[in-house]
């Protein structure tokens with residue numbers, strides 16, 4: 026798929042603000058690919074498409090988890106974790122986006138995982154730090170990327186913040202984020 030097509034898919038499917046977020050994630054990811062030696066074309070496509078399934082009805086997301094034989098375990102957690110895996114499968118099976126790195130980057134952009142590819146890492150972090158984001162502490166993560174150039178530390182800190190946030194809310198945590206946190210803990 027070419028950038029123009031990905032852009033059109035996102036623009037037609039998503040509310041304006043979420044489409045604009047996707048464009049900023051793609052732009053941020055391209056900058057990071059230049060910085061870290063990643064594949065600019067892949068991160069750009071994954072950035073544009075990462076939230077494609079975010080506003081689909083829960084009933085549709087559930088059906089697609091079954092259709093695409095995704096991990097049923099996903100259904101036991103916050104439904105927000107479904108749109109990455111489902112969106113990745115929609116791109117692969119409905120729109121012919123065959124590339125495995127783009128698939129993984131869309132699939133894991135919310136939860137992260139251990140042993141991410143460079144494309145996954147860039148999209149995961151770009152989603153958190155794109156210039157429209159203003160969550161507390163986001164500038165600390167920007168500094169880890171733009172000053173320290175430490176991608177793995179940024180992934181660890183983002184996962185840590187997600188886990189702390191979820192624990193604070195007494196939410197149950199899909200274990201991929203814990204795996205990500207442990208894997209990118211550089212103290213181990």
Ligand SMILES: Nc1ncnc2c1ncn2[C@@H]1O[C@H](COP(=O)(O)OP(=O)(O)O)[C@@H](O)[C@H]1O
Pocket residue numbers: 102103105106134135136152187190191196197198199200201202203
């Ligand atoms: N491992 C997990 N288990 C349960 N919920 C999670 C997990 N990882 C992330 N989430 C939650 O999923 C929600 C959506 O995350 P995200 O896709 O990054 O949203 P947005 O792009 O709208 O900020 C957040 O509330 C986040 O806390």
